[in-house]
Each structure stands twice: as structure tokens, then as C-alpha cells.
Amino acid sequence: MMKDPFGGMLLNIAFRLLVPFSLVYAVYVLILGESSPGGGFQAGVVMGFGIILARLILGEDAKIFNVRIGTSLVLAGCGTFIYALAGWLTLVGGGKFLDYSFLPVSMEATHELHALGILMIETGVTICVMMTILNIMDAVVRRSED
């Protein structure tokens, strides 16, 4: 996107280099959090950084990367709900709460199901952390505009 330059040289390069890199790196940190350093909280922070940077560069009226405060509040709650949903799915599968061996999916019990459950809850944590950061930023911006 953005074949045409839209700002000065610094803004163009910062946007084209840093924003895609931080978004892709956040997904990397999220997916590999199960087997290497990383995880949901870190991925959420990196992804929130990317979106805040895009918002700072593109400004208030941008069509993309512009998550409004109502949307981000709802999505933060949805992230928390995804986490709890993983727990309820294990209850449906007949196990204890958040015992990933009982997820109602036919996969190999210990390793694959646990990897699936950990990925699911970390996705929820990522969404919650990212949207919480955007919430606070949007609230501060609105406050300072008054």
C-alpha cells in the first residue's frame, strides 16, 4: 500500500519499515511463544506499538489502522472472552477448567492439544493487551483535545 509518498522522507521510511515489521514480528512472537521466549503479553505490546506508530504517522483521519475507542473497548473484552472460552471448551470436553487435554478436537492429546490451547489463550491475551494500549492512548488523546 501507499505507493505515493504521503509525508516527509522520515515519515515514509518509518511507516514502511517499522509498521509492517512490528506487526509481523508480533505474530511471530505470538506463534512461537509456546516453544521459545515470547508469548501473548509481549506480542500484544509489539502489535500495539505498530498500530500506535501508524496512527501517529498517518494522523487522526486515516482510513486504516485507525481503531476507535468504542471498537477497541469491545475488542479488549472479546480478547478476555476468548481466554475464558478456552476454559469452557475444556469443560465441554469433559475435563477440568483449562485442562487442554480435554479440548473437543480430535488431535493427539498431550502435545498438540496443549499447543492448540496455549495458542488460543495467548491469542486472547494478545488482543486484550493490544486493545488496552489503544484504549489508553485514545482516551489520553481525546482528553488533551478538549
Add this chain to the structure above:
Amino acid sequence: MRGLVITVLALLTGLFCSSVLFLPVIGDPDSAPNQHISPVYISQSELDTGSPNIVTGTLADYRGFDTMWETTVMYLSGLTAVLILSKSTMGRRPEKEDDYE
């Protein structure tokens, strides 16, 4: 009212600070967690959780319930920040001191 709040807060702070004295020394091999929990987690983590990363295994699997409420606390803190910073008067004290009480 304010004096009572200050007294209760001072009492609780004193209790929490004095409880630090009874914690085991960091790195003490004879303390309760190091006797029982830590060796089991270190040796069993990969078998139980299927994750080669002990930190992830503990955070997301052994202590999954803890992390769930941690996420909830983060959501509530963001919501509280928005409510404090926004212009909405819901839940605020009235502006005039006379209306309060």
C-alpha cells in the same frame, strides 16, 4: 472519616511490610517452594504441558487460571483509565460541594 481511612491504610501497610520479614531468603534451597514445586515443574513441564518452554508451560498451563484473571485485570485497568479520562459524567461526584453528602 478521612482519619479512619488513613488509620486502616497505615495498619494494612504495616502488616504487609512486616510480613516481608517472614518470607524465605531468595535462593534458599530449603524453602517450601524449592523443596516441592520447582523441581516438579522443571522435571515434568515438558511431559505435562507438551511445551519445551518452562515459562510458557507454567504461565499458560499450570497457572492458566491465574493468567486468565491477570488478563481480566488488564482489561479492567484499561476500562478504568478510559472512564477516568473521558468526559462522561457517569459515576462522577457532582461538581458543587453542596450537592455532595
